Amino acid sequence: MAQNSLTPKGPLATKRALQLPLVDGFLWLVRIAAIAVILVGAYNSLISMRLSGQQWRDLVVFGLAQGSVYALIALGYTMVYGVLRFINFAHGEVFMIGAMTGFFVSDALARTPLWLTQPFLALLIVLICCMTVSALVALLLERVAYRPLRGLPRLVPFITAIGASFFLQYAIAGLFGVGVKSYPGVPALSGSFTFLGFRILKVHLLVIVVAVVMMAGLYLYIEKTKAGRAMRAVAEDQETARLMGIDVDQTIARVFAVGGALAGAAGLLFGLVFGNVNFFSGFLPGIKAFTAAVLGGIGNPIGAMLGGLTLGSVESLGPSLVLVGLDIPSAHQLKDVVAFAALVLVLIFRPTGILGERVSEERG
Amino acid sequence: MAEQAIPAEVLEAAGPTLLPARGVDLRRSARLGLTAGGVAVFVSANGMVEAFSKRDIVGPISLGYAMLLGVALGFGYLAGRPPQVLQGFAAPRPGWRNLVGGLLAGAVAGAVMAVFLVLIATFEVRRIFLNIGPELVREAPRLLTVGQDLGPGLALIFGLATALGGLAGTLHLLRERWRRAVLAAVLWVVLFGLLASVVIQVLRGIQTQLRLWTAPIADVLYAGGALSVAGVALVAAAAFGASLLRTSGRRRRPLRRRLDQLPDTSRRLVRVAVLAVLLLGLGLLPQILGSFLSEVLNIAGIFLLMALGLNIVVGFAGLLDLGYVAFFAVGAYTTALLISPQSSLGLGWVFWAAVPFVILASAVAGLMVGTPVLRMRGDYLAIVTLGFGEIARLLFLSDWLKPVFGGAQGIIRIRDITIGPVELRGPQAFFYAIFLFVLLATYITYALQDSRIGRAWAAMREDESVAEAMGVNIVVAKLSAFVVGAMLAGFGGALFATKIGSIFPHSFNVIVSITVLVVIIVGGMASVPGVVVGALVLVGLPELLREFEEYRFLLYGALLIFMMVNRPEGFIPSGRRAQELHEEDMAQDAWLRERAADEREADVTAPAPRKAGEG
Numbered sequence: 009m010a011q012n013s014l015t016p017k018g019p020l021a022t023k024r025a026l027q028l029p030l031v032d033g034f035l036w037l038v039r040i041a042a043i044a045v046i047l048v049g050a051y052n053s054l055i056s057m058r059l060s061g062q063q064w065r066d067l068v069v070f071g072l073a074q075g076s077v078y079a080l081i082a083l084g085y086t087m088v089y090g091v092l093r094f095i096n097f098a099h100g101e102v103f104m105i106g107a108m109t110g111f112f113v114s115d116a117l118a119r120t121p122l123w124l125t126q127p128f129l130a131l132l133i134v135l136i137c138c139m140t141v142s143a144l145v146a147l148l149l150e151r152v153a154y155r156p157l158r159g160l161p162r163l164v165p166f167i168t169a170i171g172a173s174f175f176l177q178y179a180i181a182g183l184f185g186v187g188v189k190s191y192p193g194v195p196a197l198s199g200s201f202t203f204l205g206f207r208i209l210k211v212h213l214l215v216i217v218v219a220v221v222m223m224a225g226l227y228l229y230i231e232k233t234k235a236g237r238a239m240r241a242v243a244e245d246q247e248t249a250r251l252m253g254i255d256v257d258q259t260i261a262r263v264f265a266v267g268g269a270l271a272g273a274a275g276l277l278f279g280l281v282f283g284n285v286n287f288f289s290g291f292l293p294g295i296k297a298f299t300a301a302v303l304g305g306i307g308n309p310i311g312a313m314l315g316g317l318t319l320g321s322v323e324s325l326g327p328s329l330v331l332v333g334l335d336i337p338s339a340h341q342l343k344d345v346v347a348f349a350a351l352v353l354v355l356i357f358r359p360t361g362i363l364g365e366r367v368s369e370e371r372g
Numbered sequence: 373m374a375e376q377a378i379p380a381e382v383l384e385a386a387g388p389t390l391l392p393a394r395g396v397d398l399r400r401s402a403r404l405g406l407t408a409g410g411v412a413v414f415v416s417a418n419g420m421v422e423a424f425s426k427r428d429i430v431g432p433i434s435l436g437y438a439m440l441l442g443v444a445l446g447f448g449y450l451a452g453r454p455p456q457v458l459q460g461f462a463a464p465r466p467g468w469r470n471l472v473g474g475l476l477a478g479a480v481a482g483a484v485m486a487v488f489l490v491l492i493a494t495f496e497v498r499r500i501f502l503n504i505g506p507e508l509v510r511e512a513p514r515l516l517t518v519g520q521d522l523g524p525g526l527a528l529i530f531g532l533a534t535a536l537g538g539l540a541g542t543l544h545l546l547r548e549r550w551r552r553a554v555l556a557a558v559l560w561v562v563l564f565g566l567l568a569s570v571v572i573q574v575l576r577g578i579q580t581q582l583r584l585w586t587a588p589i590a591d592v593l594y595a596g597g598a599l600s601v602a603g604v605a606l607v608a609a610a611a612f613g614a615s616l617l618r619t620s621g622r623r624r625r626p627l628r629r630r631l632d633q634l635p636d637t638s639r640r641l642v643r644v645a646v647l648a649v650l651l652l653g654l655g656l657l658p659q660i661l662g663s664f665l666s667e668v669l670n671i672a673g674i675f676l677l678m679a680l681g682l683n684i685v686v687g688f689a690g691l692l693d694l695g696y697v698a699f700f701a702v703g704a705y706t707t708a709l710l711i712s713p714q715s716s717l718g719l720g721w722v723f724w725a726a727v728p729f730v731i732l733a734s735a736v737a738g739l740m741v742g743t744p745v746l747r748m749r750g751d752y753l754a755i756v757t758l759g760f761g762e763i764a765r766l767l768f769l770s771d772w773l774k775p776v777f778g779g780a781q782g783i784i785r786i787r788d789i790t791i792g793p794v795e796l797r798g799p800q801a802f803f804y805a806i807f808l809f810v811l812l813a814t815y816i817t818y819a820l821q822d823s824r825i826g827r828a829w830a831a832m833r834e835d836e837s838v839a840e841a842m843g844v845n846i847v848v849a850k851l852s853a854f855v856v857g858a859m860l861a862g863f864g865g866a867l868f869a870t871k872i873g874s875i876f877p878h879s880f881n882v883i884v885s886i887t888v889l890v891v892i893i894v895g896g897m898a899s900v901p902g903v904v905v906g907a908l909v910l911v912g913l914p915e916l917l918r919e920f921e922e923y924r925f926l927l928y929g930a931l932l933i934f935m936m937v938n939r940p941e942g943f944i945p946s947g948r949r950a951q952e953l954h955e956e957d958m959a960q961d962a963w964l965r966e967r968a969a970d971e972r973e974a975d976v977t978a979p980a981p982r983k984a985g986e987g
């Protein structure tokens with residue numbers, strides 16, 4: 009701190025001058041410790057050769073597939089945050105409802121011959137159903153729970169969103185039961201093929217392709233269409249957008265609908281990859297996708313995609329790479345700890361994300 | 373709540389220049405009817421009506437039916453209510469529109485329900501909707517058609533919904549005073565019906581403990597666990613009368629003010645007497661309540677302890693902590709490690725020896741969570757703390773730390789609390805331990821509220837940057853909030869561990885954090901009475917009515933949304949907090965009141981405006 013006339017003086021200032029370095033020092037310590045843990049773990053596990061190169065590549069592919077699901081969900085968080093500056097905590101549940109819809113529709117379709125003869129047409133139908141239902145739920149949520157609260161302190165809609173999240177979870181549990189629902193198998197998607205030394209499951213390929221198509225579609229929608237331009241305008245400045253003749257309410261509703269539809273698609277993909285879903289399935293992917301959104305710089309769709317892929321890979325590689333190297337038994341049990349640690353570290357040390365566009369300390 | 377805060381008289385008093393307001397909007401009534409129908413269908417389809425149909429609350433009416441009737445009555449009441457009175461408009465006169473509004477809402481709701489009944493009678497949907505069983509409409513009890521066949525059942529449902537909606541709508545034709553009395557009567561009847569087991573137990577307990585003849589009252593009020601006809605009449609009459617008395621206008625001076633005017637010695641005497649009676653009552657409470665109700669009270673007490681702690685973090689300091697359960701877990705595990713002879717430490721200390729370590733461990737945990745999030749605000753802070761909470765639970769659960777914390781098997785054989793040679797075994801004895809800690813926490817809360825640090829918290833909550841600029845030390849304020857909150861949660865955890873006797877990581881789910889959050893938000897942030905009532909109602913009631921358990925979090929979620937949309941300051945708000953959330957309303961009300969006062973000075977014959985509502 010430069011010694012000029014503006015430097016605070018007096019006993020309080022001295023006390024604070026002593027305190028801040030303490031806090032900063034602690035944070036630096038955490039930072040260094042985290043990096044050291046990661047480096048030591050990675051070094052040990054790479055040296056020990058406990059996993060073969062093939063296994064590493066499998067993990068990477070799985071991480072990318074998982075990451076594209078996260079990315080699709082993260083888009084919903086990031087778009088809503090970009091426009092309304094609040095975390096739609098219930099977005100994970102919108103995703104879960106998509107996965108549930110996917111289960112019921114595919115379960116019904118699996119009884120028809122269509123499932124075997126035209127599996128991709130059937131999946132397309134399921135996808136459309138998932139996207140529609142999730143978009144409707146997101147719209148309903150916006151109308152009932154968030155619209156009345158616009159303009160209040162940011163924590164108010166956030167707490168509402170927590171309530172909505174639990175309401176949706178337990179509404180689904182009450183209506184459809186708490187049991188785990190297993191997706192019917194898709195014969196056309198079983199098996200794998202090898203590409204550049206990577207062994208890719210067909211399901212994973214489908215998931216990645218669908219996610220990439222969706223993201224490309226979203227990018228075009230936001231950048232090239234009138235509605236997309238309206239969204240960007242509202243995200244930039246609501247009042248000015250309103251003065252320019254943009255229907256702000258409708259635009260915000262549209263943002264929720266688009267985010268919900270993407271989450272619905274992610275729900276189906278999640279169901280295809282992991283095979284089952286229950287009423288609580290939305291919680292963890294929701295939190296992880298939020299991490300992905302922050303990692304990529306919240307409010308920034310491209311960042312959400314990057315963040316999703318990064319987080320998916322970290323979560324898939326992390327336990328084997330770091331924890332096994334540290335000789336922690338049953339490291340895969342701690343896969344969620346890795347994800348949450350990533351969440352905490354990202355939010356503490358890089359709240360602006362990789363692309364660093366928005367600031368989390370904006371006044372709300 | 374502007375519409376309550378400005379009584380009609382005030383507006384009338386504001387002068388003849390006001391425009392007349394529109395009456396009940398029928399389109400809004402129809403919309404409310406649709407919502408009511410949706411709610412009724414939802415509670416039928418998720419099995420609530422069926423689950424609650426075993427508990428009769430008023431005569432033959434089960435809780436399940438009461439819920440459906442309540443939906444019709446409640447939405448009919450809303451639909452018949454005249455719209456909010458805006459600035460510059462006179463209140464609308466009550467008339468046929470109120471009745472029609474209620475009727476319409478009831479009819480629409482009945483129609484929606486009828487369509488639902490026809491659908492589930494014709495299609496087999498059980499494969500998807502697990503709780504729509506054949507016994508709802510098709511087979512023997514025919515719950516939803518009240519035991520009738522489909523045709524008469526539909527007519528009955530439709531007619532009943534319309535009639536109830538209309539009935540509730542006509543309430544608005546009554547003068548406000550009478551309407552309140554009717555509402556109070558209904559509310560008390562429902563309350564007495566719902567709490568039948570508590571009231572019966574208390575009345576019997578008083579008889580056995582104090583030898584007062586109170587048990588016969590229970591026999592008169594209740595028949596077979598539900599309010600009897602005589603019970604309904606008595607409770608309703610009492611509530612009606614009390615409400616009328618309370619609003620009789622010839623209001624006596626409030627008790628507190630009369631007390632203040634007493635001479636010093638008698639005031640001290642009164643205070644001592646009140647305290648003695650309170651302590652005596654609390655000492656006898658577990659004996660009167662019996663072991664089951666004491667257990668319920670203990671569970672509510674543990675949550676109350678946590679809620680008081682979270683109230684400091686969220687309510688006072690404005691830091692939304694969603695990982696609060698981590699501190700609870702730290703307290704519980706510290707206790708368990710130190711006092712269970714079978715833990716990894718194997719010390720087997722007495723409870724009180726562990727208390728300092730619980731304080732220490734939770735304070736350290738509070739610092740560890742608090743320091744990294746010092747620079748964060750609002751929702752990011754919430755998410756990070758949520759992450760911390762989950763990490764804590766996963767670590768306690770993990771095989772990695774199993775040698776220390778016991779993994780999924782947890783720690784068992786935690787010894788009871790002892791006071792000298794006396795062991796606090798069983799819920800009735802344990803009540804005193806919990807009560808002691810709750811008292812301590814309440815004292816801490818009140819002491820901190822108006823202290824220097826309490827004011828620093830309030831300033832920080834309202835505006836962090838301004839507070840910092842005014843010389844509030846944000847670092848100290850934030851960390852101390854986290855530490856105090858963590859210590860109270862740690863106490864809660866310690867008591868929890870000894871009460872249950874064994875702890876497992878699954879008890880420390882994120883759902884606990886959410887429950888505590890719901891308690892303080894519904895009760896009223898930063899308001900101690902609100903938190904107490906919130907914990908008793910939101911935690912105690914579901915324990916009391918076991919069939920609620922399955923729907924508990926559904927209701928919590930719905931309550932959170934409802935509270936934030938309609939009453940963000942909570943049901944028993946702290947004045948300051950309410951002001952923050954309703955600054956504009958307050959300003960507007962103040963303006964209206966002022967204006968009404970001016971007019972009154974000009975025209976002395978105008979009726980005197982009453983004190984603005986309770987909001």
